[in-house]
Amino acid sequence: MTESHPTEPAEDVGSLEQVPNAEFVQLFTKSQRRLFLFILAQVSNLADAEEILQDTNVIIWSKFHQFQLGTSFFAWAGKIATYEILKYREKKRVGRLQFSDEFISRVAAEVIELSDELEQRREALSECLRRLKVDDRELIQARYAPGENGLKVAEHLGRPANSVYQSIGRIRKVLFDCVTRRLTATARTT
Amino acid sequence: MTPRDIANLTPEFFELLEALCEDRLDQADAQRLEQFVLRDANARRAYLAYLDLHGTLHWNTAFGTDGANFEPAVSSRLALDADAVRPAAGRGQRRLIVLAVCVTVIAVFSFSAGRWFVPNNDQTPLATHDEPRTTQSQDINRVELVAVTRNHEERSPSRPVMLTDRPKSENPMPEATDDLRESKVDGNTSIVASDASLQRPVGGNMVVKGDGSVQGIVAVINEHLAAGWKVQGVEPSPLADDAEWLRRVYLDVVGHIPPVDVAEKFLADRDLRKREKLLDTLLDDPAYVRNWTVVWTNLLIGRSDSRDVNRPALQKYLRESFAKNRPWNEMVGEFISAEGSFDQNGATNFLLAHLNNQAVPATAITAKIFLGRQIGCTQCHDHPFNDWKQDAFWSFNSFFQQTKVARVDRSDDTGKMKSQASALETKHVGGPTHFETRRGLMQVTYPKFEGTSISEDADTNRRNELAKLMTSGDKPLVSESFVNRMWDHFFGCGFTRPVDDMGPHNPPSHPELLDHLAREFVASGYDCKQLIRWICLSDSYQRSSRFGKTNEQDNPETGASPLFSRVYVKGMTAEQLYDSLLLATGADKTPLATGDHDRRRHEWLQQFVHAFQTDENDESITFESSITQALLMMNSELTQQALSMDRGTFLEKLISSRDPEADKIRRLCLATLTRYPTPKELQALRRLVHEGTTSRSNPAGWQDALWAYLNSSEFVLVH
Known part of the structure; x- marks a missing residue:
């Protein structure tokens, strides 16, 4: 992959490795979900976020040797992602739902500030999922099965789309509140 | 972000978020959402958290739960547990140790199977991991060793596993047995200590016809249940000793553990009919009214404040x-x-x-x-x-x-x-x-x-x-279902499971007995207190919740039909725990019976409750008698009050009394667990108290001891 960047080998050919080492791979894989969510916060659409993540990953892999072990992987990768988001927004400016630049920059700043809390929330989520009523859990699983959305689920179930949107919305809110409550409860004890 | 921050956000905002998640946002909506997010820091955080949840759900189902493919390191459950056992800074380390001592020496239950269990040594590594002070670690190991040996002694196959060993623990049927024999001799008419409660009935088909008196109905209950044991080849658990029974009947009838003075008096009382007398006192106690008000408020409108009532x-x-x-x-x-x-x-x-x-x-x-x-x-x-x-x-x-x-x-x-x-x-x-x-x-x-x-x-x-x-009628469903519900309340299992799903598809375990009780209940004029008397004076309710080889099959948790050869262990409700904690510690010096107390408890409970908007208006309470939940609660402000040395708290009174130290520890144990400590437990606690308490003004050791008792599973269970 490094071949695609002909300018770089000139800098320090001798010390460059040809493939990322194990630690890098681990950092990379561990950061995937967080990176995805970081992107999602700014583009708000799952498919867009996935596409941008793919683009970002390509760059990350091609520039792996620029990353210095011991520094924050996420900070490094986040910069790449931010740039990719920008590129994507340029490209899709026409015909897509758009938030203002101000909105994006405020949200981007906040998401970094909030990253610890968001991480805790992700951990609490699985417990909240377990506590859902069985029917609700099945519905939410159906909604998030790969390639699905509320509309398609409604078609499979033969239910009116609005009622499915409502159910899914209710369950998401239940989860959201449950996570918030759990975090508050944990915060009280520490 | 707290629940209150979220409550301040408008429904419109959440509708916009929902539309966003389902790709149904148009440009006007998007602008509206932007306004919310840009103007209000709370909305901004909620926006991020909501999208994060949306994204996490998507990611996890696409790439495996918890993104397992990518983040195999720590399961979220473990992380949460770790948080739970990490109490307020400083004293936290020490409390872990205390807890570990407690787990090995006292603790004794396992939640999962709802049965008494031998202490689980898995829990002891807690102590060694977190302990920087080596002297303490050695102590733990010693205590642990003691605990292990004790268990071996007790694990003789011939009798049930005795969890809390008492001075008389060689005798599987302490005190109460003597009462029974005596009552037989002098012809005392005590119902509890009647012959029926000691001897198995001879003929299974010789069912006693109740005459409507308490004795008569209790005899019918005893007869029916004993017949079931005989058919199934089950020997019931030994009778509960006075301490076990007292704690249980208090929690079941009035909703909190017995006050230490009552326990002291009751255990010393030689009266053969003391159980009946105590029950009568409890039925007239103002706490009886409070308890059933709580139980039925929760059933009728739930704990959540969300409804317009x-x-x-x-x-x-x-x-x-x-x-x-x-x-x-x-x-x-x-x-x-x-x-x-x-x-x-x-x-x-x-x-x-x-x-x-x-x-x-x-x-x-x-x-x-x-x-x-x-x-x-x-x-x-x-x-x-x-x-x-x-x-x-x-x-x-x-x-x-x-x-x-x-x-x-x-x-x-x-x-x-x-x-x-x-x-x-x-x-x-x-x-x-x-x-x-x-x-x-x-x-x-x-x-x-x-x-x-x-x-x-x-x-x-x-x-x-x-x-x-x-x-109306001789035996309407209203009567039958109420009897079933009450039976479940006291025994930890109804004649049907679930208790409110009766009908031909789910036949009761003891149809004739249920039928009989339902009719008697109608005949009594739907007298709730009488029904409680019948249940609490029945032979089965006198039995221990411990069980042995002879009746281990009687475990409804496994799906078996209940035989009531023992009383099944149940977790305290949130209200019971709250009230018991206050009662034991005097954390809140205002009397329990005031309206203010109810309001405070209700507010405290709200953090655990969540209402679903389903067709049955369900709600869930995230409070269960799990150790994690108990710990979450125990490290709260409430516990700080419980351990405080303010004037009037239990601890303050205990420490300032002139009693010998051993007596104080005995009293501490009685106040929290309604029993006296075992000699070894006493020894371990004395050491704990000594090491932590430097002076009267710094009674850390005493606080640790109390904290340990409150955190034991023995405290949070009704057994």
């Missing part, structure tokens, strides 16, 4: 009714037929809480709570059901058709409007109720209950008629 008015209604020991059928009738405003007639609040959505929740919940029948699913279109059942649902629903919720203005003396109240009114409309079958066919039905139809005239008050139909 007047909780205090309902509680006042319940308090007055339980204080007068009013017949249960009268109360049920009033809940069904209640009219008026929710502040002036507290009974209206039950229906007011459930009249949303065409009274579908009201229909389902009335059937579930008062009739023990789950008919909720028969109203819906998605499940297979036969049309008759669906018809039955809607003909029952038809009784609620005339019900109307009105708003009444409340003005002060000057005539100025102060507030609004909700009220139940009856519309004078008649006619059928319409419903749609699964095939989309519109059907009609008329008010009909258990085969009895009433007039569908506009002038017939349907709820009044329903109240009459439900609460």
